[in-house]
Amino acid sequence: MADDEPTRAARLLDAQAKAALLFAEIEERGLVAPGEGERAVSDRIRDLANEMFGTTRHWHKRIVRSGPNTLKPYQENPPDRVIGADDIVFADFGPIFEEYEADFGRTFVLGDDPVKHRLRDDLPKVFTAGRSFFENTPDITGERLYAEVVRLAEKEGWELGGWHAGHLVGEFPHDTIEGAHVESYVTPENVTPMRRTDKAGRACHWILEIHLIDEERQFGGFYEELLTL
Numbered sequence: 546m547a548d549d550e551p552t553r554a555a556r557l558l559d560a561q562a563k564a565a566l567l568f569a570e571i572e573e574r575g576l577v578a579p580g581e582g583e584r585a586v587s588d589r590i591r592d593l594a595n596e597m598f599g600t601t602r603h604w605h606k607r608i609v610r611s612g613p614n615t616l617k618p619y620q621e622n623p624p625d626r627v628i629g630a631d632d633i634v635f636a637d638f639g640p641i642f643e644e645y646e647a648d649f650g651r652t653f654v655l656g657d658d659p660v661k662h663r664l665r666d667d668l669p670k671v672f673t674a675g676r677s678f679f680e681n682t683p684d685i686t687g688e689r690l691y692a693e694v695v696r697l698a699e700k701e702g703w704e705l706g707g708w709h710a711g712h713l714v715g716e717f718p719h720d721t722i723e724g725a726h727v728e729s730y731v732t733p734e735n736v737t738p739m740r741r742t743d744k745a746g747r748a749c750h751w752i753l754e755i756h757l758i759d760e761e762r763q764f765g766g767f768y769e770e771l772l773t774l
Contacts, residue, residue, distance in 0.1 A: 550748055553645075554774055557714065557750055560642040561771050564649035567594055571636065577653045579630040583609040586628070590636060600640045605648075608637040615765040616758050618707035631656035633664065635767035646714050648752045652766035661764065664757060667701045668768035672755045675710070676772055679739070679753070687728070687735025690753075694731070698757055706756035706765055708732060711772060713743075714752045750774060 548556065567590070571577065576589050587609040594600040605619075611634040614623040619637070628634055637650040652668055654661045671694065678693045679685055687709075694710045711731035727734045731753070741749050753772035758765035 553715070553747065554750075556643065556645045557647075557771065558774055560640075560645045560647040561649065561774075563598055563642050564638065564640060564647035565770075567597060567638070567640070568636070568649060568651050570597065572653070577609075577628065577634050577636070577655070579628055579632070579655055581628050582625050583611055583614070583628065583634075584625045586634075587636075590638060594638070594640050598640070598642060600642060602641045603639050605639040607639075608635075610635055613763045615767070616706060616760070616763065618756070628655070631658055633658075633661045633764050633766060635765075637767055637769065648712075648714055648754075648769060650754060650767045650769035652768060660759070660762060661766075664703065664759065664764070664766045667703065668755055668757060668766050671697045671701060671757065672753060672768050672770075675753055675755070679772060683740065685739050686737060687731045687739060688733050690731050690739065691733050691735075694753075694755065698755075701757075703757040703759060706758040710755065711751055711753040711769070714750055714771070715747070 571590055576586055587607045591607060611626055611628045611632045614626050615633060615635055617623050632655050635652040639646060639648045652665045654665050674697050675694045679690055691710050695705050698705045709730040709732040713729045728737050739751060743749055751772040752769055754769035756767050
């Protein structure tokens with residue numbers, strides 16, 4: 546039997562809280578470090594999730610990217626890269642906790658580069674402003690939210706990377722919730738209301754993801770978590 550809506554919401558929030566604890570432990574243990582390969586760091590994070598929560602499944606590919614690889618959108622697969630001493634690095638993981646998906650992304654800065662630190666600090670600012678816009682726009686569509694995130698990024702002096710700024714999330718696997726692919730994403734082509742129910746009558750819950758890039762300096766950063774709860 547499917548969970549009722551309060552239970553679904555609580556379980557999505559619990560999954561995200563566990564992902565946040567995982568990322569706090571990544572930082573505490575210094576897993577993102579100079580001289581480490583991206584894939585090796587990704588594997589250590591995978592093992593840490595298993596150690597902390599018994600998590601063995603992730604609903605999307607595990608991503609750790611550094612330096613110029615941080616410019617690449619999700620669908621690309623750049624070659625493995627060794628993290629440098631003055632690098633910017635982001636991690637994007639989608640662990641499954643008790644059949645509910647988390648989707649969590651954060652950025653780490655190694656060294657003292659002030660522009661990289663500014664990018665890292667701007668990521669949650671753009672996220673918070675985007676979420677406020679969503680909350681204050683009852684009939685918002687994916688198209689409208691995407692346009693606002695682009696505006697917010699440019700206001701801070703960055704570009705938005707990738708073709709979308711978020712997606713549906715829920716029971717694993719979320720990609721079966723909507724038959725129409727584009728309606729599952731925060732993208733210019735999605736003109737349907739984000740506040741809606743899916744074909745099973747469940748409330749749609751969304752992830753907001755902020756991928757800011759600087760093409761000239763050849764680096765970017767990433768931040769994502771739940772938008773709707």
